Amino acid sequence: MNSFTFTQATGVEAAVQEKASHDGSAYIGGGTNLIDLMKENVARPTHLVGLKKLPLATIENTPEGGLRLGALATNADTAYHPEVEKRYPLLSQAILAGASPQLRNMATNGGNLMQRTRCYYFYDLATPCNKREPGSGCSAINGYNRIHAILGTSESCIATHPSDMCVALAALEAVVRVSGPEGERTIPFADFHRLPGDTPDIDNNLKKGELITGLDLPKNGFSKNFSYLKLRDRTSYAFALVSVAAALELDGNTITEARLALGGVAHKPWRDTAAEDLLKGQPATVETFAKAASKVLEGAQGYGSNTFKIELAKRAIVRALKQATEMSQPVDDNAFMNSNP
Secondary structure, X not given: OOOOXXXXXXXXXXXXXXXXXXXXXXXXXXXXXXXXXXXOOOOOOOXXXXXXXXXXXXXXXXXXXXXXXXXXXXXXXXXXXXXXXXXXHHHHHHHHOOOOXXXXXXXXXXXXXXXXXXXHHHHOOOOOEOOOOOOOOEOOOOOOXXXXXXXXXXXXXXXXXXXXXXXXXXXXXXXXXXXXXXXXXXXXXXXXXXXXXXXXXXXEOOOOOOEEEEEEEOOOOOOOEEEEEEEOOOOOOOOOOEEEEEEEEXXXXXXXXXXXXXXXXXXXXXXXXXXXXXXXXXXXXXXXXXXHHHHHOOOOOOXXXXXXXXXXXXXXXXXXXXXXXXXXXXXXXXXXXXHOO
């Protein structure tokens, strides 16, 4: 591991100033991803700004009727918080589907958003990787790419975002609160992460020196009809091949509101508002779900080892929507078996 210096910040403004005063510095909260990157020499910060003493670990109601999650609240504390479990169970499910209990006890909400890809080639310094070293090439495109993206890819990168929590946050339309040298601002969750384009080394739209201070959840948490479905190679401590956050509002058997976000398929949590619009006003049937699934996967591209993900994602969407609907009313299982895409 390369040598580095460390400062424990005692306030948000002090943390921002400390980072700005050191070239090559990085914030560290739980450190569950950053330390791994440093051990592998993928990340080489020369100075770390500790955040653990900042007053950002609370979870509290907002004036608008939503919930504010402190950036330093742990994933475990967030998932098991009574208000999250009651009002935003989709988020609780997604968090508990990720990592291990030990990691969830350490990992922070802000750090979860900042996770970097688990692409094999990103971690292997002996192989070209545009995300790690811009302009060097993408080894995954013609390599072993079973875990890689099928949506929103570019010639520069086909890596995926690894978070489960972020898939639920995308579906819930969370808002990211940040503070930086230019002051405070908010970022709609859909605008926080980036697709690779020709700059895959840039994961998000934070400005230089900005620090995540919290996440605001809207009033509507879709607590009656929801599902987080994660498909992976093993059920313990594995990243998603495909995950789906599905949330519905129903009037009888008619869908009045829909949210649909996918993980494991793109460089950022993938939400398709056109597919959501296609669901609205339609009956909650497998046929309707299959049409929405096909819409989401329009333009999907496989790269050999990961081509199976296209069909897997379609089936996962149908299954997740079916599960969400069944929370308040049954769906015909025979229709599901006969119509499963």
